[in-house]
Amino acid sequence: MNHETLLYLAGATAISALVFAWLKSAWIARQDPGSQKLQDIGQAVREGAMAFLSREYRILSIFVLVVTALLFVFNKDSLKFVGLSFFVGASCSAVAGFFGMRVATMANSRTANSARHGLQAALRVAFSGGSVMGMSVVGLGLLGLSVLFMAYTRRWGMDLAALQGTVLPVLSGFSLGASSIALFARVGGGIYTKAADVGADLVGKVEAGIPEDDPRNPATVADNVGDNVGDVAGMGADLFESYVGAIVGAMVLGAAAASTDLVLLPLALAGIGILVSMLGTLFVRTREGGDPQFALNLGTMGAGLIMAILAWPVIHRLAPASYELGGEVYTATGVFWAVLAGLFSGILIGLLTEFHTALGRPPVKAIAEASTTGAATNIIAGLGVGMMSTTMPVLCLAGAIVAAHHFAGIYGVAIAALGMLATTGIQLAVDAYGPIADNAGGLAQMAGMDPEVRERTDKLDAVGNTTAAIGKGFAIGSAALTALALFAAFEQTAGISTIDVAKPNVLAGVLIGGMMPFLFSALAIGAVGRAAYKMIGEVRRQFREIPGILEGTGRPDYARCVDISTTAALKEMIIPGLLAIVTPIVVGYFGRLEMLGGLLCGVLVSGVLMALFMSNSGGAWDNAKKYIEGGAHGGKGSPAHKAAVVGDTVGDPFKDTAGPSINILIKLMCVVSLVIAPMLL
């Protein structure tokens, strides 16, 4: 196929995703927003979320402008365009986040209202809300990349020298822009959501003894805002980054294989993935009394299966029959196997995460059992489960890496990442559906709706917890492969043939890199603690000072709590964020390229492990508490339950702040290195 045509097709698919997202959002807007009370509360959550986003973006716009300027000043000649790519990448990520969250905060109250009519109606609204986020991310990601690539190749040509020397190094800036936004969105959103959550729970549930999502609790709106800024916008930016990173990494390595076809193949696969994702959303429907989990699984697994089938003809049509890379010869069929290795290991890691964190599975039951002897044994059991849960996913990842490399060389590793991420559209739709359903339940509670409504939203929410766990595993796995692709792309760009850990300075780099996720997690966890502390103080103050607040006659000052979470999160995200960006620059400058390679290896390995450890132990603690609340070991209010609440609280910053932020840390440090590599030569 003509290369130009292919680029137009990729762009067109990306636009179709955006049209799809726009139609879905218009459909959601047409749904009945429900009673005035529901609308009011929904509006408060929406305003809080958008206020956070706009304040966050205001800070980030300064950052983005400064970095754009720096990239322009410190790069030479054509490479000055890296700044442009960076700016466009950051903007696309921001717009996707803005659009996705706008719709998510519109879908939550409408989901609650639809739940009055039945489970299927509610699922449809919630999932549509999620799919707007999903399609915005993949649409803007692919559109931005295609348009920039088209413009750059028109300017510098599409021959290999131009691709390797200018086009792809410049294009990498797009990935850096995506990563920067992702880092701050994940860290800021993660701090926000947990500060509000912990504040609402500790003072409201524990001290004042009022139920979750009770409108008398001043932090309850902030808590619901947190679900949106953390789980919708944060996760969206995270996957935007992985998606873009995997495509860019594969393109760079395609050029290393000296084949323009292999440079374009990632864009084509991403385009197919978008079509497949849109198709997959059609499978997600259920009946009253049906199992929403089955519907969601059908959507993602179905999309995965179709992707696997379509990859075969696409690869054979576009990829060269054989190519040489690193002294070995590989075939188009090998590329197909690499896609499968990625797809398959992605699903497997998701299922393994589910096993370690789902209700009713042995690990969660063991933690619940350990809760009967107190908080200490609950914590020990949860930490043990988290550590143990790293084993199988790491073996999976190692297997996928070795297999993909065996079949298609280092290009295969990047293609495996893309195989995992091609169906990001529907994967993210399922992820973002969870917090929308969760929010719907909260709004229903606050608006005093029928208990039947809450039952239905609870059912959707419970499913959302499982999909969230799977989504987290998927995000970690894809982050690891994407980082590896970027790592390999970094080597290509830097022109270093080996990163020899037998050299002491490289090993020192590995040690420092390995330490980064620990430092970063400590900072993130500390930030949650400080922000939650402020929130606790404010909620206590309101309970004390606002007359009639606990009787339901006085109106709590929701906005003040929202403001506290916002200010704290934005302040606290800056240091860890800058650390992630500055460290590779400093190591690269003083330690040179090979030590920088060691740094990336260290952060990749220890980051994947810490992310798995923290996400999974957090998820398992959460569900152990839910398992006890379901009646095991004495149920709610029993000593075992009290112990399980301790574990759940510890797990919150683990699974929702530090763990997910590490995904970004890994990718960001790789992409920073990739972008600065030409300057260090």
Next chain:
Amino acid sequence: MNHETLLYLAGATAISALVFAWLKSAWIARQDPGSQKLQDIGQAVREGAMAFLSREYRILSIFVLVVTALLFVFNKDSLKFVGLSFFVGASCSAVAGFFGMRVATMANSRTANSARHGLQAALRVAFSGGSVMGMSVVGLGLLGLSVLFMAYTRRWGMDLAALQGTVLPVLSGFSLGASSIALFARVGGGIYTKAADVGADLVGKVEAGIPEDDPRNPATVADNVGDNVGDVAGMGADLFESYVGAIVGAMVLGAAAASTDLVLLPLALAGIGILVSMLGTLFVRTREGGDPQFALNLGTMGAGLIMAILAWPVIHRLAPASYELGGEVYTATGVFWAVLAGLFSGILIGLLTEFHTALGRPPVKAIAEASTTGAATNIIAGLGVGMMSTTMPVLCLAGAIVAAHHFAGIYGVAIAALGMLATTGIQLAVDAYGPIADNAGGLAQMAGMDPEVRERTDKLDAVGNTTAAIGKGFAIGSAALTALALFAAFEQTAGISTIDVAKPNVLAGVLIGGMMPFLFSALAIGAVGRAAYKMIGEVRRQFREIPGILEGTGRPDYARCVDISTTAALKEMIIPGLLAIVTPIVVGYFGRLEMLGGLLCGVLVSGVLMALFMSNSGGAWDNAKKYIEGGAHGGKGSPAHKAAVVGDTVGDPFKDTAGPSINILIKLMCVVSLVIAPMLL
């Protein structure tokens, strides 16, 4: 100097250390063992400890014989002697452990009795007991190596070809033997001590409300036995392994620098270190009302200083004026700087550990403060401190590695490890002093001695906690450098010039290696949980079934508790132990040498981090509890104290089982690889 003479001198110094240990132990035996009751209880602890050791050694002897046979069968020609070295190494470690613990369990009751007369008398007995362990370890380590080296060079000659091809590969078996014993001693001892501790605390202190070390508690003897098998024998075997590993690693790398002088220099430095350590013990004395901490610091710091001064003439006399390694030329002065880099970073890491875990320092105070809002915030704060505490020590290590390599090439890194470990004799004496003082306090309590005695032993014990924290940091730092030396030696022996993490299969090895400490910790923590569970059941049963036990008229069945801890620890140590040994073999066989190199890199990096994280968070939780018990935040019995007890309990398996075991895991996997490398060629 003549090489033969030098070897004789090294052997003679080693023997002098053993004579010193023997004289010290004879002196201790002559001290007054105190009242009959004190003797009886001391005897029970002693019998429990020796019973554990003899049952442990019975299991290990099977293991040692099997491995010896395997090494004989699978090696070819002269390399069959690896089996002999292995056997001798394992035996030396076992004998050192046996002798050290025999004396430690003799010194504890005599320390308690001496405390009747004053602080200085008690310090003298306790420290003498520790120095027997310290000198036995360095004496047997250096003696074993010198004798084997002498025998092997007589057989195969001392030219470079013989050294590189046969003598040093065969000698490496000694290090493997030491590592194997260390692994099981650390893991088994760690499980034993924490099962007994948790069992005694949870049922005795929390449920029955009787004080610590109360003779009515059936698990109290087992708890005191645990201090000996975990902190004395376990720590001894750990440092034996590091000491031997650093010497062997440096010798192998000396041969790589094509200099027989550099092969012998490590033995000479170790010999000097022994003399310096004996000298250092003379500084350890205090007056009534004096500060024992100052005395101990004077001993270790003084020894370090003298070592630094003596290293200069020794190196300049023995090392070649210049040598070539890896294409660069280095000088004898460079070797001296490498020794200093190791010494200095070892001390610095110890001090950093002290900062993060000591009473009254900001990190511990922050955890205590967080305890006021409950167990969850206590846990979060402790985990945060642990993660944060990895930053500076890792930068220290990285700095030492880069500096040592800069001054003396890869040989310098091994020499830096040796610089850290040359004064192991006094370092270990200080470490082993801690549990003896702790035990003395326990015995005094159980024997109903004067409160004044307990006050004095408490003072010694408090100092012991700090020295234990410093010792743990030191053990981790030295383990990292030793592992790196062994890692480099592995590359030399395997004849691979690069371990390129840019290759996907190598990176897969790094990932799997990085996962190992997590899996290993999960297994160790789970084992403590299971063993403690059995202990809790037994203590509850005795309280229920033995009439008059709580009134002090019925005699608890101490032996049964000792037996439960022993059986559980020995059973539980097997799987993690075999895992550590089998993994490098499997990866080496299926993934070949370079992937094995990746595995070692991964385990080294993630192991150092996890060991620092777990040891330091555990230590900080422990002291946060003690800080509150000292009166802060409401003191003993306050809600903050209850929360702090949760953290302390979580920290126990972290700091005393999983954390220290990882030191061995790192070294063992490196030394297994070093020994099997010739078979994989």
